[in-house]
Amino acid sequence: MSERIVVVGFGPVAARLVDEILPAVRSGLVQLMVVGQEPEAAYNRVMVAELGVGRTTAEALAMADAAELMADGVDVRLGVKVKRIDRARQHVVLSDGSSEHYDRLVFATGSRPVIPNLTGLNPDPAGPVLPAGVTALRDLRDAAVLRSAVADGKRVVVLGGGVLGLETALAASEEGALATVVHNGPFPLGRSIDRGSGSVLTNSLRLGGVRMAGNARSTGVETAGPGGSFSALLLDDGSAIDGDLLVLSCGVRPRIELAEGCGLPTGTGILVDHHLRTYHEPHMFAIGDCAEVRCPDAACTDCRSATAPSGLMGPGWRQAEWLAEYLVVLARDGQAAADALEALPPEKPGVVVLKARGINLAVAGDNQADPWDEELLEAGAASGRPRRQVSQWADPEHGRYVKMTTRGGVLEGLVSVGMPRTAAELVVLFERSSELPADRSLLLRLDGPDQLDSGATSTDPQRTVCRCAGVSAASIEDSILEGCDTLGEVSKATRAGTGCGGCHEDIKGIIEKHFQAAAA
C-alpha cells in the first residue's frame, strides 16, 4: 500500500507542492489528497488586487486544475474545511463529516488578514463578518467587490500603508477610482524603509493620484451607506475619511489553529525544523505562510535570527519544492535516504518590489542607518566583522532616492525609488550577496541618459566607419579624392557599407563634408 499524503490548504504554495509530487502520484508511489476551503483550486493570491482593478482575469490567475489533478489520481476536495486532526489515529476530520487517514500531513493553511480593532467591525479572528463595503481583499470574491467599486469610479479607502495597501490604492487610482491610503507613522511601509525614501515615495504616490493620510489613527467605521454599508473611516482626532469601499490592508496572521488544536507547538506560525517537520511529530509538516522555521535546537545560529513567516511567495515555493523532494524520497527510499537530503537553506530577508505601473520601488533588508549614524553602523561590527557603510542618493525633486547599506561591500539593506535599472541591479546584487562596485555611483548612473549610445560620431580619420568591411574614414576620403561622389561608388571602391548598411549615413556625411569643404 503506497503512502498517503494529505495536504491541508490549496493555495499557491500547496499547488507547487502538489505539482512537484504529481509524478510520484502518477507512478503510484504515493497517494495524495489535497483539501481546499475555497470552491476554487489554487490561484495566484498575489495578484488579487490586480484582478480587483480589472487588470487581469480570474482564469489567468489559476495555478491548478482540479479536474486534471483528479484525472491524474489526486484526491482533490474543494469547498471543504479540515475541522480537526486526530494525531493518534492519523485522521483528518472534514467539515462534510468524512474522516480520512494520512501517513504524512502537510499544513499549507496560509494566513488570514488581520482585522483591526475598530468599532463597527467584528474582530473575531476565526470568522469575521464584515459589513457591506468593507473587504480584506484576500480572495476572488473580495476582488469582485473591489472590481465593481473601481469600475464605477467610487471612493476607495485603504487602511494600512503596507505593500499590498499601496499597490491596491495606486492601481485603483490609475484605473479610475479615488483612492486614499490611511496609515500611521509619517510615511508608508513603516520600518522597512527610511525617512528619505518614505517622503519621496509619499510624493510619488500623491503624483500618482493617491491621497495619503499619514499619522492617522483610525478608531471605527461608519456604516451609513446604502443598506448599512461602509460610508467613512473614523479617526481618533474626530475627523472622518469618507468613502464607498474600505479595503483593510493591515497585514496577515498565520492560520495555526488546526495545528494548535491538535497540540503542536506554535509561535507566530506552526513551528518546524529545517526539514519543515513539526516538533515531536516528524510525519507532519508545514510550509508557506503558516510555517515558522525555527528549530528546537537553541544553539542553532540560523534560527537565532529567524523571523516570523514573511508573507512572501518565494520562500513558500522553495519550501514546497524542497518538501516535495523530501516526501518522494521518503516514500521511495525510506527515512535514512530522506534524512540524507541537504536541509533547506535559510531564507534571506525578503525583497519587496512594489507591483505598480507608475512607481518604481524596491526594498530589502535593514535601511534604518544613515551615513553618519555611528551607533547603528557599528552595531554588529566586532571580532573582525566590518562595520556597516551607507551610501545615499536623494533627488526628491525628480522623485529619486537610493540607499545602499553594506557590510564588507555586500548589501544588508537597499531601498530605491524612481530608478528602475538601479533597483533591478541592486536587488540582483542583494539576492546573490555580490560585492558592490567600490564606486557606488556606477549603480546610480544606470538610469541616466549617458547609458544610451550617443549618435555622435567622432572625426578621427583613422576611426572605423564600416565595421563589417573594416574600412576607415581615411580610406573613404581617399576614394572620394579618387573621384567617388556617391554612396554606391564609395561602396564599390572600398567595400564600406556593404555589410549591415549601418554606416550609410556616416558615409554620406563624409561625402557631403568633403564637397562642402571643396566648395568653400
Next chain:
Amino acid sequence: MPNGADTHCPYCALQCAMTLTPATTDSAAPGPVAAPTAEPAHPTPPLEVSGRDFPTNRGGLCRKGWTSASLLHHNGRVTEPLLKGSDGVHQPISWDQALMLIAAAVKDTQKQHGNDAVGVFGGGGLTNEKAYQLGKFARLALRTSRIDYNGRFCMSSAAAAGNRAFGVDRGLPFPVTDLDTASVILMLGSNVAETMPPFVPHLQGARDAGGLIVVDPRRSATAALTSDGGGLHLQPTPGTDLALLLGISHVVVHEGLVDAEFIAAKTTGYAALVRSLNAFWPERVQTITGVPANLIRETARRLAHGVRTGGSYILSGRGVEQHVDGTDTATAAINLSLLLGLPGSARSGYGTLTGQGNGQGGREHGQKADQLPGYRKITDPAARAHIAKVWGVDESLIPGPGLPAVELLKSLGKTDGVRCLFVHGANVVVSAPDTNAVTAGLRALDFLVVCDFFMSETAAEADLVLPVTQWAEEEGTLTNLEGRVIRRRQALTPPPGVRSELWLMARLAERLEAPSIFSDDPESVFEELRLASAGGLADYSGIDYAMLDRGEAAYWPYPVGSTGTPRLFGDGFAHSDGRAVMVPVTPSKRAVRSFADDSLALATGRLLEHYQSGAQTRRVEALMAAQPQARLLIHPGTAASRGIADGDYATVTNERGEVLCRAELSNSVRADTVFLPFHFPGQENANRLTEAATDPISGMPEFKTSRVWVKKAGATPAAAIAVGVRVPVYVKEAL
C-alpha cells in the same frame, strides 16, 4: 585553373551569395610558377570576390566574406596526407598508404573493442551531400552508432524545442525577407551585427518603427541598434533568459494580449501554460533577471501591438540556447510566440537563427546520433525500413542511436568508449566545452583521423591528417538559415593531392567492404539524398541540381510534385493533430546561485572578424590584423576592484582551466559578467573554462554562464606577447 563561379560564402548560415572571378594579376595563378625562394605568408588570392544579389544578402558581404578567397592558395594549406611520426612530427604519405592505414586501424580497433569503438565527429559546415554520406558511412562502412557533430553545440536546443512544439525544426520557417516589413522584432541572444552583418538590413523596418527589442546581457553591436529610438535593449543577468521570457508571457496572458482564436484553433496546452506562468509576474522576474518590470511589460505590449501593425517576430540565437536549460528557454520563446499567435501567420513568426554555414542541412540528414536522413528518428521502425530500402541493405545493418557530441567526446579513449575517431569539418580542441578534457581525450585515442584543409589545432593532434577541398573547389548544396537549398559551385581546381571527403568515403567504403553504393560525385549523392529524404520531415525529393542552377528558390519540405514550402505552418503544424504544443517550462534550480565568492559569469561569443574556432579566419591576414587576439570584455567597475586597467593581461580561471589574455574595459558588459570570444586557441581558448554539463533534452552544453574568477596577471608571460599571425605547426614544403 580558376574559372570562377556564382556560389555562396564559405562561412555562416546566411550564406551570402557571391561571385568568384579569376584574379586579374598573373601572380595569382597557381601551378607552374617558379617556386619562390621565400614563400609569402599570404599569396595573392587566385579569385576575386564580389557580392551577388540574393534575397538574404542583397549583394552585401562582411569582411569575412570579402577576404574568403585568400585562404585558397594560403601556404598553410595541407596538400598531402600527413602521418604523425613517433617524434610527433607530421610527414607526408601517399593517399594509398593513408587509406590502407585507416582501413587497418578501423578493423583492428573493432576486432579488439567492438564496432562502437570507432566514432565520427562531423560538422555543420559540411555540404548536404557530405553530411548525408557521413551518416551513411558511419553506419554502413564503419558499422558504428557513434556519430555526432558540432551542431550539437549550436542548434540542438532550438531544434529540440522546435520539434517538441511544432513537430518540425526549420530554423526560420519563413524567408528572411519577411522580416523587412515587421514592426516589432524581438532578438533573443543573437548578435547578428557581428555574426552575420548582411542580415542587419532586414531589421531596418522594425528599427524605423522603434520596434527592435534585443535581449542580451551585453550591449552588443546588435543591442546598440536599438539606440536612438530603434527600440529596447533588455540586459538580463546571464542564465536568466528563461525567467525573462516567462515574465513577458505572463504579461501577455494577464493583460489580455493573447490571440485567443489562434490558441483555440491551433494549439494545445494553453491552460497548463497559463498556470505555469502565474508565478512569474514582472516584479518577481525583475528580482531574478535584473530587467526592470516596466521593460518587461513594455516588451509584451509592443509585441502584441506589432501583430496588429506590420507584424511581430521572435528570433532566438545561441545566447539563450547554449545553456543546460536551452531547450526549455527556446520553448519559452516559442510559447510566447504561440500566445501571440505568431507562428504560421503570414506577417509574424518565430524562428531561430542558424549559425554554421550548413547548420540547417547538416542537422537533417543523419549526422546526428539519433537521426536518419530526412530528419527521421533512428528509433522509428518505419524510418529505418525506408532508409534500409534506399541504401539497399537489411535494416538490421543500421545501428541504433549513438551518443550526443559531449558524451561522445567524454568517451574518447575510455573503456567501452571511442578509441578510433574521424573528425570532419570540426575543430573540437578549440570549439568543444571543457577543451582541456577534450584534448586529453583525443590524446588517449588509439587513432585519430582529421580531415581539414589547414593544420587546425585538432588536426595537430591527429595521427593522420587528410587534406580536403575548400568551398570554392567543390560542388554541392547547402541549406541556409531559412531552409532554402542553395548551390555551392566549383570555381577552381583544388591543389593536387587534395581530395573531396566524398571521394575519401567512397574509397574507404570499398576497403572496408561496405554494402550499398558510395558515390564520389556530389550530384549522384544528392540524388540518393532525395530518395532517402522522401516522406521525411525534411523532404528534398522534389529538388534537383538543375532547378537550383536555374535559380529557383527551393525551401523544404519539397516533395516531388510540389513547389516547396517558403512558409511553414500556414495549414497547421507538423504534429498529427495539426496543432502546436505549448509545453510549460520553469527555470532550473541551477539558475539560482550565489556570487558571494567574487566569481563572475563568463559568456562566450563571437567577433565580426572571426568564424567558429578561427581555423580559417585566423589565417586571413586582414582579419588577424583587426582582431589578433582574444580580449576579455570586463566592466570598468569590476576591473577597478581587481586592479585591472585597459589592456592589462588578466587570468580567467575556474576548476577546469585558465585563460590568459588582455582585458578590454567596457561598460557594454554587465558588472557581474565578463565576455570572451571563443575563436582563439591555446591559452586564449575560452572553452578551457566552459563546462561539459548538458541540456537533458538536446545535449547542448552550457557555454554562456560559466563561473570564473578574474585576476590581473602577474608578470606577463612571454608567450602571451607572441600574438599575431600564428605559424602553423606544419608548414608544407615548397613546391
